[in-house]
Amino acid sequence: MKRFDRVAAALAAAIALAAGGALGAAAGDKTAPGKTVSTASSPSAHPSPLIYPAETIPLKFDHAQHARLGATCEGCHVSAQTSTSAADNLIPPEAACRSCHKIDRAQPDKAVPNGVAAARCDACHADASGNAWMPGNADRERRADPPRVVLARPNLKFNHQLHGARGIACASCHVGAAAQGLVTRADLPMMASCLSCHDGKQATARCTACHVAEPDGRVKTKLTSAATIAAGAIGPLVPSGTLRLDAHGPTFRRDHAVVGREESYCLSCHKRNDCIDCHGGVVKPPDIHPADYVSVHAIDARRNVPDCSTCHRAQSFCVGCHQRSGVAADPEGGIPGRRPQNPFGTGTGLKQFHPPGWARDPSGEVLSMPRASSHSLAAKRNIRTCVSCHREDSCLACHSTDVTRGPVFSPHGPNFAATARCRFLSARNRRACLKCHTPGTAQLDCEQ
Amino acid sequence: MSLPRAALLGLLACALTPSPVAAYEFSVDLRTIGQGYQVRRYGADGNNELLSRRRLTQYIDLNVVDIAPMYLRGDYGDRNVLSFEASLRFDTDFGGYMLGRPTGPDEIGELKQSQLDILYAFLGGRNVGGRVDFQLGRQLRFDLVDFFAFDGGDAVYHFTPEAAVEAFAGMEVRGELPLSAPIYELDGTSAGSRDPVTRPGQAKMLRPLVGAAALAGREGGPLSARLAYRRVWSATADPLPGEPTSGVNDEKLSLVASGYWRKRVQMVAGARFNLLLGEFDDQQLVLRLRTAARQWLSVEQSYLAPNFDGDSIWNVFAAGAYRDLRGVYEIGIGPELKTYARGFARFFTESGFAAGGSLGAVWRRGRGMLRGDGYWDDGTGGRKAGVDVAARAPVHRKLELEGRLTGYHWRSDQPVAATAGNGGVVFGAQAGGRYRLGEGMRLHLLGEDNVSTYYLSQFRVLAVFELEASL
Numbered sequence: 001m002k003r004f005d006r007v008a009a010a011l012a013a014a015i016a017l018a019a020g021g022a023l024g025a026a027a028g029d030k031t032a033p034g035k036t037v038s039t040a041s042s043p044s045a046h047p048s049p050l051i052y053p054a055e056t057i058p059l060k061f062d063h064a065q066h067a068r069l070g071a072t073c074e075g076c077h078v079s080a081q082t083s084t085s086a087a088d089n090l091i092p093p094e095a096a097c098r099s100c101h102k103i104d105r106a107q108p109d110k111a112v113p114n115g116v117a118a119a120r121c122d123a124c125h126a127d128a129s130g131n132a133w134m135p136g137n138a139d140r141e142r143r144a145d146p147p148r149v150v151l152a153r154p155n156l157k158f159n160h161q162l163h164g165a166r167g168i169a170c171a172s173c174h175v176g177a178a179a180q181g182l183v184t185r186a187d188l189p190m191m192a193s194c195l196s197c198h199d200g201k202q203a204t205a206r207c208t209a210c211h212v213a214e215p216d217g218r219v220k221t222k223l224t225s226a227a228t229i230a231a232g233a234i235g236p237l238v239p240s241g242t243l244r245l246d247a248h249g250p251t252f253r254r255d256h257a258v259v260g261r262e263e264s265y266c267l268s269c270h271k272r273n274d275c276i277d278c279h280g281g282v283v284k285p286p287d288i289h290p291a292d293y294v295s296v297h298a299i300d301a302r303r304n305v306p307d308c309s310t311c312h313r314a315q316s317f318c319v320g321c322h323q324r325s326g327v328a329a330d331p332e333g334g335i336p337g338r339r340p341q342n343p344f345g346t347g348t349g350l351k352q353f354h355p356p357g358w359a360r361d362p363s364g365e366v367l368s369m370p371r372a373s374s375h376s377l378a379a380k381r382n383i384r385t386c387v388s389c390h391r392e393d394s395c396l397a398c399h400s401t402d403v404t405r406g407p408v409f410s411p412h413g414p415n416f417a418a419t420a421r422c423r424f425l426s427a428r429n430r431r432a433c434l435k436c437h438t439p440g441t442a443q444l445d446c447e448q
Numbered sequence: 449m450s451l452p453r454a455a456l457l458g459l460l461a462c463a464l465t466p467s468p469v470a471a472y473e474f475s476v477d478l479r480t481i482g483q484g485y486q487v488r489r490y491g492a493d494g495n496n497e498l499l500s501r502r503r504l505t506q507y508i509d510l511n512v513v514d515i516a517p518m519y520l521r522g523d524y525g526d527r528n529v530l531s532f533e534a535s536l537r538f539d540t541d542f543g544g545y546m547l548g549r550p551t552g553p554d555e556i557g558e559l560k561q562s563q564l565d566i567l568y569a570f571l572g573g574r575n576v577g578g579r580v581d582f583q584l585g586r587q588l589r590f591d592l593v594d595f596f597a598f599d600g601g602d603a604v605y606h607f608t609p610e611a612a613v614e615a616f617a618g619m620e621v622r623g624e625l626p627l628s629a630p631i632y633e634l635d636g637t638s639a640g641s642r643d644p645v646t647r648p649g650q651a652k653m654l655r656p657l658v659g660a661a662a663l664a665g666r667e668g669g670p671l672s673a674r675l676a677y678r679r680v681w682s683a684t685a686d687p688l689p690g691e692p693t694s695g696v697n698d699e700k701l702s703l704v705a706s707g708y709w710r711k712r713v714q715m716v717a718g719a720r721f722n723l724l725l726g727e728f729d730d731q732q733l734v735l736r737l738r739t740a741a742r743q744w745l746s747v748e749q750s751y752l753a754p755n756f757d758g759d760s761i762w763n764v765f766a767a768g769a770y771r772d773l774r775g776v777y778e779i780g781i782g783p784e785l786k787t788y789a790r791g792f793a794r795f796f797t798e799s800g801f802a803a804g805g806s807l808g809a810v811w812r813r814g815r816g817m818l819r820g821d822g823y824w825d826d827g828t829g830g831r832k833a834g835v836d837v838a839a840r841a842p843v844h845r846k847l848e849l850e851g852r853l854t855g856y857h858w859r860s861d862q863p864v865a866a867t868a869g870n871g872g873v874v875f876g877a878q879a880g881g882r883y884r885l886g887e888g889m890r891l892h893l894l895g896e897d898n899v900s901t902y903y904l905s906q907f908r909v910l911a912v913f914e915l916e917a918s919l
Contacts, residue, residue, distance in 0.1 A: 046783070192711060200609065200666040215473040215918065216513040217528035217574070232783065234812045245714040245736045247744060249778040250788050250810045250819070255746065258716050258734045262706070263590055272588070273477065273509050273535050276567055280631060282505050282539065283481060283910065287821075290836060291854040291876020292898040292906060294488055298860060302829035303794055303802040304770070307752075313558075315638045316623060316630045320559040324549055325489035325499065355862065378862075380767040380798040381828070383754055387635065392761050393643040399765075400645070411765050421764075424726030429695035429758035431684060435645050436761060439690035 048240065049231030050223045052185040053152035057091070058126045058133070059182065067178040073170040080170075086158035089151055097124070108135050121146065152227035155212050155220070155237075168197075185231070191242045207268045211237075219269045237269075253287060254306070281311045294325075302378075302385050309384070318388035327353060328389035353389075359398075366398060366407050392435065400436045401443065422446035474919040477509040485896075485908035487545060496902050501545035506538040529576060534569035537629070538562070556640045557623040557630050565629040568597070579606050586621060588632065591674060592704040592718035593730045597621035597632040598657045610669070614661040620680050620697070624651045634680075634698055636756025636763070649685035650759055655697055656681060673705040679723075682759075697758040699723035702730075712738045722755050725763060729753040742780030749773055768798030785811045794828070802827030815842040830860040830871075846885075850894075852878040872901030880910075888916035 066076070074081060076092040083090055094103065100117040101124075104110050110119040118124075122132035125146040133146050163173075171178060173189040180187065194210060197203045211219040221236040241247030246259040259265070266275075278285055284293065288306065301308055312318060322328035357373040360366050370376040379386050398407045416422050423446045426433060430444070437444050483505075486498040516529035540562035549559045557563075570585030581604040588597045600618015607613070623630025624639055639651040657680045665672025680698040687693055704718040713736070720730040731751040739745055753769035756762045774792040781787060791805035804825020811818045817840040824833040834856025842848045859871030880894030896908040 195711070200669050205666070205669070215475070215528070216511055216531060229814060232814075234784070234814060241738060241744065242711060244708065245711075245738055245744070247778070249744065249780070250786050250808055251776050251778065251790055255774075255776055255790075258592065258732070258736075258748070262592075271477075271509070271511075272533060272568060273507065275588075276535065276537075276631075277479075277507075280537070280567070280629075282503075282537075283483065283912075286852060286878065286896075287836070287838070290834065290856060290874075291852075291878070291896060292874045292900055295872065295874060295900060295902065296832060296856070296858045298862075299830035299832055299858060302862070303800075303827065305772075305792065305794055305802065305804075305825075305829075309635065311631075313623075313630050313633060314635050316556055316558045316633075319638060319640070320549075320556040321487070323556070324545060324559060325487055327490065377799065379765060381796045381800050382768060382770070383762055383766045384635075387756075387762060391638040391641045391643075392646045393641055395761060395765065396643065396645060399761075402645075411761075413767060416764075420726035424724060425758075425763060428699060428724050429697065430692045431647065431650070431695040431759055432761055432763065434691060435647070439688070 046186050047188055047190050048237065049233040050228050050237045051156055052154050052188050052231070053225065053227030053233070054230035055152055055185050055227075056128075056147070056150040057182065057184060058128060058130075058147035058149065060124055060126050060132070062181045063177055063183060064179045064181065073174075073178070077170075080160045081164055083160040084162070086156045087153040088160075089149070090160070091149055091151070152225075155223045155228075157208075157210055157212065191240065195243060218267070218271070221269055239269075253285075257310075279311045281317060301388060302382060304382055304384055308388075314384055314388045315391065319391065322389045368407075396435060401438065401441075402436075417445070418447045423448070472515055473513050475509075475511045475513070476915075476917050476919075477507070477511075478913075478915040478917075479505075479507040479509075480913040481505040481507075482911040483909070484543075486906050488902065488906070498903065498906060499545045500543040501541065502543040504540050504542070508536045508538075510534045510536075529574055531572050531574075532570070533572060535567040536569075537565045537567055539565070556638075563629070564627055566627045567629060567631075580604065581606075589616075591676070591702070592716065592732060593702045593720040594676070594678070594700060595632060596634075596657075596678070596698075600657065604663070609666050610664060612663040614663060614676075615659070617656075617658045620655040620657045622651070622655065634757040636760025647685060647759070650682070653682045653685050670709065671705070671707045673703065675701075675703050677701050695758055696724060699758075722753075724758050725753075725755060727753065729755045729769075742786075744776070744778045746776045746778075747774070768796055770797065770800075771795045784813050785809065792825075796828060800828035802829055804832075815848055816840060828861065830858060830862075832856055832858045834874075847881060847883050849881045850879070852876075854878075874898055874900040888914075888918075890914045 076096050077090050078092070078096065079088065080090045097103065102110075102112065102117070102119045104119065107119075108121045112119050120134075122134045125133040127133045127147055135144050135146070173193055174183070174187075175189075175193070177183050177187060191210075195205075198205050198209065203209075207219045208217060212223070214220050219237070221238070223237055224233055224235075238248040239246045244259060244262075244265065246252075246256075277283070289297070300306065308314070308318075319328060354375065355373060356362060357367070357371055358375045367374055375386070395411070396402075397405055398409050399411045400406075401408055412422075413419075426444070426446050433444055481504070483501070483503045485501055487501055489497050489499050510532070511534075512532040513528045515531060541559075546559075546561055549556075566586055568586050568588055570583045570587045572584075573580065573582040575581065583602045584600075586597065586599045587602060589595065589602070598616070598618040598620050600616065602614065602616035604612050604614040620633070621628050622633050637646070637651060639648070641648055657678065659676065659678035661674055661676035663672070663674050678698065678700050679696065681694055681696045683694045684692055700720055700722055702718065702720040704716070706714065706716040708714050714734075715736075716732070716734040718730070718732045719728055721727070722729040729752070732748065733750070734746070734748045736747075737745045750772045751769060752772070754762070754766040756766065772792060772794050774790075776788060776790045778786060778788045787807075787809040789805070789807050791803070793801070793803040795801055802825065804823065804827075806821055806823035808819065808821035817838070819836075819838045821836045822834070823836075825831070834854065836852065836854045838850070838852040840848055840850040854876040855874065857871070857873050862870075876896060876898040878894055878896040880892070882890060882892045884890050890913070892910075892912040892914070894910040896910075898906040898908075900906070
């Protein structure tokens, strides 16, 4: 145990350092006054392309400049106040610009005095390359109409009207937009900002309050489309780790036990059969069990890493295969008085699975005292390894009090009768005790 | 008017009376999995041989959602207040692997030629009346320190969004029951044993299960906890004078708590007291930290003591336990490349130690993927060291090709006699592809061949056909 303590102490120090760094970084996050939340603390610097697919905004626009001149969010984005869907296009139409910009479509290069809002087309419109756009140019790119704004429907539910009615200011979510130039999908609010209110207390924390849902109420994760691929989407929607620190990274399939045991949370995206597909033990996952795993699985089984029991039951799955492959003897089911026969080699003299001295000495006599090479150490260390081949009757052959079965070696440690294990086992299920002991004998009693 | 005629008219009137339209939705997922592979066995002549195993597995999953009438539906996701979920599996084996297997009273559940299992099938209710969640039927339950399956009912009553109580009762699902898989059955007893002392008839006895839990904390909130109790027992099969008439098969008390802080730190702790053994048999403590954008550290400490069905003598034999320390550090280098380092150490209380680690990286772009992993571990059990490289590339909008190369060295720490083999080298190659046949239809084919110290070829083929349909 000393080695465990030393390793644990070193690890604790490393964690403390990492935690200090993490908390220090957290303290350094920018937070604006009131309900304003910084998205700088979110695990990814950019929003998911599956949530906000690719867009085209061929405009030159400076929010900061307009804000300095007294423009307000609501003044231009009028439709935002009544919008109830994230799919609504809330980019102000040309009419909204005309209140300041005296645009005349007949005069694309209309000049205005200094200090007056520009009215030329290329003051706002740009081509696909970001260059100023003017109509009537011989360049094929410069058509009669300016390149259009193309916004893909976000894979999200959002009601601007509802949020506005609750007094949530635009800048609470669109942090810093008023100080930016052109605002694109990269600047849209991310989940970390939503969660500052959607914490289950101020507002619902249900995933499908914002995420698009499948008919059965799960979060829809298959969102791939041409627009999401164009924005760089990879595979289905997976947690970024913002909510539960459960980013589905490269080790998640192997190390998801902690997150995975929170049933209701997993089922907010997964179908129940997703668990059984892997844990049902029908198909070998190649990243967990590499090629020819049968040859090497005994190493993992002896140390039980990974935990075999998460997919396999030793007394049915393991015993079944071990009997069939000739590793386990005793295919006759341990019928007393009948010698185990194995048609596949083990125990026939051609092959012996356990090394000499495992249970018997070279003369074939059962060992009366355990040795360093005998089976007792392996059994005490990890009995699951034994039960992947043996059934109870293998142990009963020598560890029962019934002398007709064979030698009588107690498996109980010193003072077992005085232990809590004796009292609890005996009080709850004496049937197990009676497999070795005779009813009514004093050996069945624990010390109180 | 005669009574039958009146009844018929009444039925007709009911049928023709306009009623609220309920928009049920059905989804059916079918997965057909065909596998052919070779299993190494010890031959009667002392040599290694390969058994041919051919296996066909059919999953049928049925979901019926939105069963509830409109007036029961609320905001957001509440539309699916009542639903029915079921998963059936038919598994059948062919090939030489099945020849000579134990049959009759010695038959082992997972070596049956064919099996039909209901993995789960229940009517579920969510947020019914704003207070109650329930499930009625065959269901799986799991949390940090427990998992089990039972046929029965489960109900959760929410007093407030932060506090709820849960009660469940039914019969434990066991492989001995018809249409039941033994996957989640507690280990330690064998239905294939015929030794009278092991009481083979006990396997067929029904096992009532009762349990309760108290839940605290709001969904998505910073703190949550679950305290749960569960007891499973059975009547004694053919008790003799002096024998108990019943016995407890499983009895556990568990507490799981989790907390999140500033969306950067997560701590989960769980402990389980086994009332059969009178001791804590499972303790886990997990700390996850987001150290920077796209960087994660996860550290776990756990203690696990083997435990078995209350009818098993191995609860007495299982003296040893183990403590684990595990750590993972993940670093994302841009949105497409992720790397990790992982390590573990296992300390056996009855002497023994094993440790190991792995390093790897995954690069993804669009539907393409390239992954490399290297690992090494040593100690109790033996030594393994190897590398694994996997790749997937889209070659058509409907077709992706994939491949994997694996090589490793292994050496067992327990010498076994003669030609059984204590170590060796394995090289494996996989190649295959996934083809999208249409909306919701996919075909996945994979071939694998392995060369090792013990044989020149060991072939494996896997074919999966998936069909998802919604009505």
